[in-house]
Amino acid sequence: MFQEVQQFKADFFKALAHPLRIRILEVLSEGDKTVNEIQTLLGSEGSAVSQQLAILRGKNVVYGTKDGTSVIYSLRDPLIKELLQVARQIFDNHLVNAISMLESMKQN
Template identity: 85%
Template sequence: MYQEVQQFKADFFKALAHPLRIRILEILSEGSKTVNEIQAILGTEGSAVSQQLAVLRSKNVVIGVKDGTSVIYSLRDPLIKELLQVAKQIFDNHLISAISLLENMKNQ
């Protein structure tokens, strides 16, 4: 069971391991969107967005619901929004530490 959980975590984080996929998840954290809406927000080609959504969908990170000719995407689990917020806090903590280290080096 423990190995299954580790494998799930590894696969999950692999699905997140692309800046465009992270940005798509940040957008979907604000609410469900179609590919065209995501593309407009990102200012990128639809094929790039569709490709990254396919990866996220295959790893069960997002879900797509058909609505006429469009597919509306949303986060499969709302905790993903919290995960992204925690990752941002960790980044901020690292940045603060780096700035502090540089200031200490400058003052020596």
């Protein structure tokens, strides 16, 4: 059981390991969107967005619901929004530490 959980975590983080996929998840954290809406918000071409959405769907991170000729994408788990917020906080902490180190180096 422990190995299955570790493998799930590894696969999950692999699914997040692309800047465009992260940005797509950030957009979907704000609410459900169609591919066209995601493209417009990201300023990215459709094939790139569709390709990354397919990866996220394949890893069960997002899902699509057919609505006429469109597919509306949603986060599979609302906790993904919190995960992205925590990742941002970790980034900010690293940035603060780097700035503090640079400032202390200037003073010496």
